[in-house]
Structures are given as structure tokens and as C-alpha cells.
Amino acid sequence: MTSAAFLIFQPLFKKFIFFVDNIFYMIIYYKRNFFKGKTKLDKVFDFTILRELRKKEGLNIADVSERSGVSSAVISKLERNGQQAAALETICRLARAFSLQTSELLSLAESRAAQKTSETSHKSGGFKFREVQYENVKCLYASAPAGALVSRPEAHKEDFELCWVLEGKLLFSLPREKHKLSSGDAIQFDALQDHQYQALEDTKLIILHIKKNKRF
Template identity: 45%
Template sequence: MNPNDLTLDFSVVRDLRKRAGMTLDDVSQKSGVSIAGLSKLERNQNMIELDTLYRLARVFGLSATDLLNLAESCSAHRKDAETYTSGPFDFEKVGFKGIDCFQAKAKAGGELSKPEAHGDEFEICWLHAGSITIKLPREQHTLKPGQALKFDAALPHSYEILQDSEMTILHLEKTHRF
């Protein structure tokens, strides 16, 4: 592995600081990290210690892991959609860490009573066209275009297609932060 691939970019601390309307002195006061140390970190001129990472993250309301992830993934990530069919649904899917996004189309009369296996995540269905009913253990919801439903995907659930439909479905890890 190329050592340059392991570089972390802590200029993200400057971005977070400016977005919060804070000065170097403000962050220094709240974190206990010296202004000189913060300035060097923001310019990627020194390495960060775990304790410093933790203290800075808390200033911005983040976990140390969140701050580290921001420093690690400063650039955008592009993926191509995959297409597949499951029951009455034709899907296009892209997935990134913590989220899977599906664009789905289904014909009237179809039903999917055993959706793909889920982990510990939430599911959001946003209907763009048509009409569907989502059945959960103790309730059911009929959606019209422009309506969305969020539920715990670990619950047994099914989709009944009442009219030809188009929708966006998101699977969000419960631990994922936005």
C-alpha cells in the first residue's frame, strides 16, 4: 500500500471551526489544545494524538470516530448503480458506508412479503408515483405520491403495490450520523 494513501487531512478542523463561527482561540479554550497546535493541525503540519482527537471532536459535537472519518474521507466517492429485480420490483441501487439507496419501480398487483435481509437499520420509503401499502406487525400505511414512511427494518414488513409505482427506498444504519 502506498503510504500517501494513508494520509489524513485535518484541514477539516478548520472547516468545522469556521462553520461553527469559532476562532482558534475559541477552540483552544474549549479543547485545551494550544493555538499553535491547532494551527499546525489545520495545516496538516503535525500528527494528532488520540487524546487531542477526542477533545477536538467534543468541541464540534462529534465522536472521535466521526472526526477521524471526516479527515479520512475528504474527497467525494463515486459509484455506479447496480440493477436487479426482486419480486415485483426493478431496482437500481448504490450503497455507501451506512446507507443503501434504491430507486424502485413496481407494477400494480405485486407484493413483496419477504424483503431482502436487513441488519440493524431504519428503512425509509418515499413514494414518487402510484400507490403502495406497507404492512408492519401492528399497522399498515398506504402512501400516495410525495409521502414517505420511516420504520425499523428489523420488523417484519411487506410492500403491496396498489398502482404502478416509483419510489426511493433508503436503508440507514442506526449508528450512522448525518
């Protein structure tokens, strides 16, 4: 391809990538929310990040409005209210104004918003679990009497797992290896593997399930 042809097709290629990114995100979003009747983004995003992006580029609200096609009033409201709900098309346009993919802008906004949840509890193999869960990570606090045994606590092949013993002693087993863990010891592994926890004495521990394809 000649340099002239490259210069002609480069802008078209960038637009194509932007289009694919937006379509991909919208498919994922509607897959999660279509049957809930949602037409706007949930209030888990903090769009005050728009002000920082705008100032970083030395722009005023009118400049961003001209670039994106989003009204100055909407932009101002998003910047002031932070977690104000927004239509997907609005987010796509604003992302493009800052040369970002839609997913990148949402990632920036999501990372700023605190998300509160409540614990749940369950029992398995003599272990008592208290847990809190988000999309990217699950944290379990477990306690077990001596002799308690739990095999492959959950099927979670998309996770890495980290176990941290707070008190007591634990025998941790994988198909080809075993480890004795005492208070203060920790171990990390791919949760795709069959794994087993056995309390050698009264034990308390923390277990983390961390998504392989998610960031904190």
C-alpha cells in the same frame, strides 16, 4: 474519595479513556483493513480540518508539533493536501493535541470528504431496484407494475427504513398494520420487523436504509 485523591487520579482517568478510545478504533480499523495489507488510513479523509482546529485555539504549526510529537512538516502537509494519507499513530497524536478522541478527529475529517460511488441494480418480486450504498445509508429507486409483491426486501435489522412513493399506489404491510400509500406519501419504520411492499398500480418509489448507529 477525597478531593485530593480525585485531583490525583483525574488526569490518569482521562489518559485511560483516551487510551481505550484509540485501542478501540485501531481494532475496528485493522478488522476492516488487515487482510487488504493497508497500513495507512484510506484517502477518504480531509485533514484540512487541522488548520481550522489549530487557528481556533490560536496555535501555530510549531505549537501543534510540540503538543503532539508530530513533525511540523507532516502537519503542514496534512493541512495543505487535505486527503493526504496518514498513519494511525499520527492521527492519535494529533487528536490528543486538540483534546479530542481519535474517532472524533476522524469523524470531523470524514464529514468533509465527498465520496463518489456508482449504482448497482437487481430485481425482486417484480420490483426493479437501482441502488447506491455507503456505510451509513443505502438509497434505492424502485419501479414495479401493478400486482408486484416483495416481502422483506432485505434482512437489515440494523436499519431504519423510509419509503417515499413518487408515483402510483402501494400497499405497505407490517405484522400488525397495513398502510395504503399514494404519490407523495412516505412512511418510516424499524426494518427489524417483517415488511412487505405490494404495488396496487404501476408504482415508482424511493427507499432509504439508514443505519441506527451512524450519522450522516
